[in-house]
Amino acid sequence: MRKKIVAGNWKMNLQPAEGAALVRELSAETQTLQQSGVTMIVCPPLIYTAWALSDWQREGSIEVGAQNCYYETSGAYTGEVSAAMLANLGVTYCIVGHSERRSLFGESDEVVRCKTEAVVAQGMTAIVCCGETLEEREEGQEKEVVARQLREALGGVSNEQMKQIVIAYEPVWAIGTGKTASTAQAQEMHAFIRTVLAELFGGETAQDISILYGGSCKPDNAAELFACEDVDGGLIGGASLNANDFLAIANSFQN
Numbered sequence: 001m002r003k004k005i006v007a008g009n010w011k012m013n014l015q016p017a018e019g020a021a022l023v024r025e026l027s028a029e030t031q032t033l034q035q036s037g038v039t040m041i042v043c044p045p046l047i048y049t050a051w052a053l054s055d056w057q058r059e060g061s062i063e064v065g066a067q068n069c070y071y072e073t074s075g076a077y078t079g080e081v082s083a084a085m086l087a088n089l090g091v092t093y094c095i096v097g098h099s100e101r102r103s104l105f106g107e108s109d110e111v112v113r114c115k116t117e118a119v120v121a122q123g124m125t126a127i128v129c130c131g132e133t134l135e136e137r138e139e140g141q142e143k144e145v146v147a148r149q150l151r152e153a154l155g156g157v158s159n160e161q162m163k164q165i166v167i168a169y170e171p172v173w174a175i176g177t178g179k180t181a182s183t184a185q186a187q188e189m190h191a192f193i194r195t196v197l198a199e200l201f202g203g204e205t206a207q208d209i210s211i212l213y214g215g216s217c218k219p220d221n222a223a224e225l226f227a228c229e230d231v232d233g234g235l236i237g238g239a240s241l242n243a244n245d246f247l248a249i250a251n252s253f254q255n
């Protein structure tokens, strides 16, 4: 069964007190959202994770996710935090392969694949990001790029483990730019992603996978995006830093 999901990616934003205040505002509505079948995930900076798990979940029904992890379990990897550590702490979701990780921190498709495998092996759900740059879209390569990213990222995942995968389609040209994909562009790509998933894992599995849209998703465009047949929610950056905006987006599902 596909889940309706809104996931907030705070990136490297909000001081601890600001984060706590934001979560307090969100928690007033999360139970109602949960009753209407919407899963709300918040991915704060990694250093807030333990605190988030102990405090926020008492506040309401917010899932705590991570923005990144490392794939080795332990060892001499200064500055890194492993998927195993996150899972043992109680984290349930981890974003993998965000375009900022790929472009700013040099994450290759192979690294994304290792991280995806590590996240699912630890029993968490991986939110696997894919998406083309503006240049790639202008050259008509968007589907080829997204298909490659998915095949690489999911190469080591079994059919059974696909239950622990959520895909986020995030056209790089729409992230933090105020430019959103049109509903036609989003639906076309999401449907394409489902056909790639069907080739890899079979039609039935593909139908059950939630595919989120990300890229300047805001209260004024979320409803039309979420109404698309193959859009199952959103991965939200900037708008997840404001409680009213994030809640308005989470309330944008039609049914």
Ligand code: PEP
Binding pocket: 009, 170, 174, 175, 176, 177, 178, 214, 215, 216, 217, 235, 236, 237, 238, 239
């Ligand atoms: C993101 O970075 O995942 C994202 C979707 O950002 P924004 O909503 O700010 O475009």
